Amino acid sequence: MNAGEGIPPREIVTAFAELGVTAFTTTRADADYALAEPDASPAALAHWQALLASFGAAVPRLASARQVHGTRVIEHGGDWHGWVRHEGADGHLAFAPGTAMAVTVADCVPVFLATADGVAGILHAGWRGTAGRIVTKALDQLAARGIDAARVHVHLGPGICGRCYEVGPDVFEQLTGWTTIRNRHVDLRALLSEQAKEYGVARVTSSPHCSRCDNDRFYSHRAGDSGRQVAVIAALPRP
């Protein structure tokens, strides 16, 4: 079988279109965006450059980072051009249109955030980011800039589902606060959704897809893939 055959190259967050925000997660049919350490292949670098170019002149910059399963969320201004890859961060926020931001995922959940007035962000949340409450961290940073959670729409992109994600007792306790003596299944998107709603986010939507169940469509770390899809968001300047 030819992986990705007949599959659209992007899963688009259609609910964000009315906010003037472009948001999507790529599929196998697009490209492998994994950047091998320490030397990324020219092909992978070209995919990232093409990703930025696909936005055209309205979005002249693309922010990304080497991800470390932490909770650092970088805030981006609009005074630069091109593609940058920061060191050691798992989230990005921009308070004005014109900045694309991306995280790479393959089972971890891409968390998209947007408002109707040009604020956007994206987070990479595996179990560590979920246990560390990276969603709360991002919402705190928005609140510090006067952006109330009630104005924020959160979308949880394709990631591993509760049926596919089994964790040991220690991870389960860190995620839920409940002790157990055996392995348990956890639904990261359910936990992330809870965290967002607890904070006061008005609207939380979710992809119907699991990277593991839908492994023909998405890369899955647990299925043994080294490839990565990219989840991207950009608020578009108003014409």
Ligand SMILES: [Zn+2]
């Ligand atoms: Zn699944």
